[in-house]
Amino acid sequence: MAEGFVAALPSAGSTAVQEASPAERQQEIVMKLEEKVALTLDQLGIRDPASVQRLFAEVREALLAERQQLVAGGAADEADRIRLAKALRDRWLGRKNGLLSFIGEHWLKPAERDLKPSVGRAFNELRQLAAELEVERLAAQIPIRAPHKAAESPEAGRPISAPAPDLSLPGYRRPLGSIHPITRVQREIEEIFLGLGYRIETGPEIESTYYNFDALNIPESHPSRDDVDTFYLDARTVLRTHTSPVQIRAMQKFGAPLYIIIPGTCYRRDNPDATHSPMFHQMEGLAIDEDITFADLKGTLDYFAKRLLGERTRTRLTPSFFPFTEPSGELAVSCFLCEGKGCRTCKQSGWIELGGCGMVHPEVLRAGGIDPDRYSGWAFGMGIDRFAMTKYDIGDIQLFFQSDVRFLEQF
Ligand code: PHE
Numbered sequence: 001m002a003e004g005f006v007a008a009l010p011s012a013g014s015t016a017v018q019e020a021s022p023a024e025r026q027q028e029i030v031m032k033l034e035e036k037v038a039l040t041l042d043q044l045g046i047r048d049p050a051s052v053q054r055l056f057a058e059v060r061e062a063l064l065a066e067r068q069q070l071v072a073g074g075a076a077d078e079a080d081r082i083r084l085a086k087a088l089r090d091r092w093l094g095r096k097n098g099l100l101s102f103i104g105e106h107w108l109k110p111a112e113r114d115l116k117p118s119v120g121r122a123f124n125e126l127r128q129l130a131a132e133l134e135v136e137r138l139a140a141q142i143p144i145r146a147p148h149k150a151a152e153s154p155e156a157g158r159p160i161s162a163p164a165p166d167l168s169l170p171g172y173r174r175p176l177g178s179i180h181p182i183t184r185v186q187r188e189i190e191e192i193f194l195g196l197g198y199r200i201e202t203g204p205e206i207e208s209t210y211y212n213f214d215a216l217n218i219p220e221s222h223p224s225r226d227d228v229d230t231f232y233l234d235a236r237t238v239l240r241t242h243t244s245p246v247q248i249r250a251m252q253k254f255g256a257p258l259y260i261i262i263p264g265t266c267y268r269r270d271n272p273d274a275t276h277s278p279m280f281h282q283m284e285g286l287a288i289d290e291d292i293t294f295a296d297l298k299g300t301l302d303y304f305a306k307r308l309l310g311e312r313t314r315t316r317l318t319p320s321f322f323p324f325t326e327p328s329g330e331l332a333v334s335c336f337l338c339e340g341k342g343c344r345t346c347k348q349s350g351w352i353e354l355g356g357c358g359m360v361h362p363e364v365l366r367a368g369g370i371d372p373d374r375y376s377g378w379a380f381g382m383g384i385d386r387f388a389m390t391k392y393d394i395g396d397i398q399l400f401f402q403s404d405v406r407f408l409e410q411f
Pocket of ligand 1: 241242243244284322325355356357358379380381382
């Protein structure tokens with residue numbers, strides 16, 4: 001069909017008078033296209049990127065329409081299929097007389113300097129689209145028409161579709177993603193606590209002020225309840241600012257004894273910058289039983305840190321304050337890079353801060369329906385994002401949330 005390229009042109013005006021049939025209309029587009037590719041863009045009066053876009057859109061549409069028509073028309077037999085598919089391929093991709101080589105010669109090559117980038121881009125897109133006109137693949141899509149005598153056979157009415165796919169052809173490979181670094185760290189932490197017999201518990205990200213604040217002994221006047229810090233959906237509903245409300249929910253659901261970790265997304269009204277994001281992730285730990293003491297907190301967190309960062313890791317607890325724990329502490333671990341000597345990763349301090357912890361406040365146990373005279377517990381909450389940044393030496397927290405494959409595929 002390559003040489004039929006010009007021969008196929010109907011004589012001018014032949015279809016213009018009567019209503020054109022779809023096939024004729026199609027041919028009209030074909031004709032126009034063939035005429036157009038014989039001229040340069042300048043000759044076609046195309047002198048700005050928008051017109052280039054339109055022209056190429058028209059070409060792409062023509063290609064898709066021709067392919068669709070080919071498939072819809074069906075073929076008489078296997079040989080006919082191949083012939084039809086090959087004809088379409090040649091028409092577009094034929095080395096010398098294919099439409100694409102004309103477009104390259106007449107549109108792209110002589111294009112004006114300032115138009116060239118947009119023509120180049122559009123041409124590449126078209127090439128990618130045309131690359132799909134691979135003969136075998138195309139042929140496989142063309143159904144073979146049922147022979148007429150089939151109408152009398154007992155199987156009449158059963159549509160004869162394309163032959164069974166050739167299972168020896170290579171399949172389409174979809175690129176596999178990778179585990180997001182936040183998820184990766186989350187899972188590492190989960191593994192350690194699962195090994196200690198903790199279970200994973202989750203809760204809602206849209207939370208009531210009761211669970212997010214009141215039940216956690218956070219008074220009405222506490223600054224964290226301010227709408228400067230918290231996203232309020234209405235006066236009594238917030239985007240949870242930490243994973244701690246799940247402590248209460250889990251106590252109410254399971255009672256004591258209770259050993260859980262709570263991974264999850266949290267929200268605070270921080271402006272995004274290299275170290276802040278209005279959306280971030282926490283991992284909460286909670287152990288409630290008879291005779292749980294501060295020694296359990298220390299021992300468990302020390303074991304956890306060593307499993308997470310290596311046997312030589314040391315832990316440090318410094319006094320702190322949270323309304324829902326008493327006493328409260330901040331947990332830091334010796335830097336896994338310099339082992340405490342001081343380096344860039346730990347900002348010369350030798351320590352990396354992981355989060356807050358403490359003994360569960362009796363009021364909090366009570367809110368969870370657990371008797372503080374019988375049970376006691378410890379809890380901790382750590383930020384996953386900051387830790388992942390330290391672990392993987394990532395300078396900007398925003399990278400976690402931009403979904404840039406070039407970043408994500410490194411994990
Ligand atoms: N919820 C606290 C925060 O977001 C962390 C924390 C959890 C502290 C559990 C103590 C106990 O900062």
